Amino acid sequence: MSLLAVGLSHRTTPVALLERVTVSGDALVKLLHDVRQDENVAEALVVSTCNRVEVYAAVDRFHGGVTAVTNLLAVHSGLPTGQLADHLYVHYQERAVQHLFSVACGLDSMVVGEGQILGQIRSALRLAQDEGTAGTILNELAQHALRVGKRAHAETGIDQAGASLVGVGLTLAERVIGPIAGRRALVVGAGSMSSLAAATLSRAGVTDIVIANRTFERAVRLAGIVGGRAVESAAVQAELARADLVISCVGAGHRSITVEMVETAMRGRHDALFLLDLALPHDVDPGVRALPEVTLVDLESMQRSGLGSDDPSEAVTDGGRGRAIGDVRRIIAEEAAAYLDAERASVVTPTVIALRSMAAGVVEAEIGRLMSRLPELDGRVRDEVTQTVRRVVDKLLHEPTVRIKKLAASPGGDQYAEALRELFDLDPAAPEAVSRMEADQ
Known part of the structure; x- marks a missing residue:
């Protein structure tokens, strides 16, 4: 499953056209469900604000997902697909993560650093949760984005990098x-x-x-x-x-x-x-x-x-503000790398659980066979033999499982998990693997 972001904002779209695409209320709920019900989409979340409409989706296929989301945005806005596509941006996997984190930090806002976007992302996540369109992938992504946004505001001066839209409007009002x-x-x-x-x-x-x-x-x-x-x-x-x-x-x-x-x-x-x-x-x-x-x-x-400058730094003339934006960008890069590493590592978890479940099954079967052949062993000896065999297996598996988790965090790490499944003929979806995982949690 891969992450896809398709959207348009004040940076790519004239406001008059963006106005036609913006959705809220029942229309937003319908768009959310229409996206989720497409055969290419497993999860969906829509961020719709006064200056952006973005669809985040967990998809099986990139091109199918992009086509589906683009067509649905066109249908809901009443615009020809071609006209809408000219203004859309598409981000995939790492770029999608980085983009949402930038949005959460206020770097992609009309006024750099505004904090209202955090509440808007939180509302988008809550709606997707309530409507059942956000699963594990988008829940974890959006929650991480909210933490990144909070961190950016807490650790940098991004709040001062730009006033809110209201503040800017009032400044213009005073001129009149x-x-x-x-x-x-x-x-x-x-x-x-x-x-x-x-x-x-x-x-x-x-x-x-x-x-x-x-x-x-x-x-x-x-x-x-x-x-x-x-x-x-x-x-x-x-x-x-x-x-x-x-x-x-x-x-x-x-x-x-x-x-x-x-x-x-x-x-x-x-x-x-x-x-x-x-x-x-x-x-x-x-x-x-x-x-x-x-x-x-x-x-x-x-x-x-x-x-609505294409580059937030263009609107910043004060050195302190420039440093704040630079600090936020470093936080985004750091947090995106951490998120992606964790996501890649999580891919191998079912395989590791399946491997340990298989090994535990082998141990229990062999211990049972041994005890049936040596019924005269007393309880203390039985326990000692059992613990010894289990320790041997755990030690044999420890280094491979640590290594596979580290390797999985690197690009292409899922290939190591595939190799492990092939070597040991593992089925990560096997009932015993799932039940063991739930018991360990």
């Missing part, structure tokens, strides 16, 4: 409306990105934060955390007229804020309105840009501004 401390802000949505936005606004000194959400209870909960007010979604129109700054993070597939809503809100106003749309699909109708005194910044305009 001036200092945001003491201003009024409207946050549309109450999910993870909205929570981050509300918390950032609160820390920045925004005195009046209004949370609008379809599920009013969630709006109340978030408003209570940041000391704001909660309103129903129907109140967005009225709150637009009072807000200086609007952040929308719904991504429900329809426009939460239309041109007509903003046009109505601006009647009688003489001050500027700044809208930050962090959702995919977009929440705010791009047509609001044509309205006087209205500024809209979304992921696409952030991408055009240079935040």
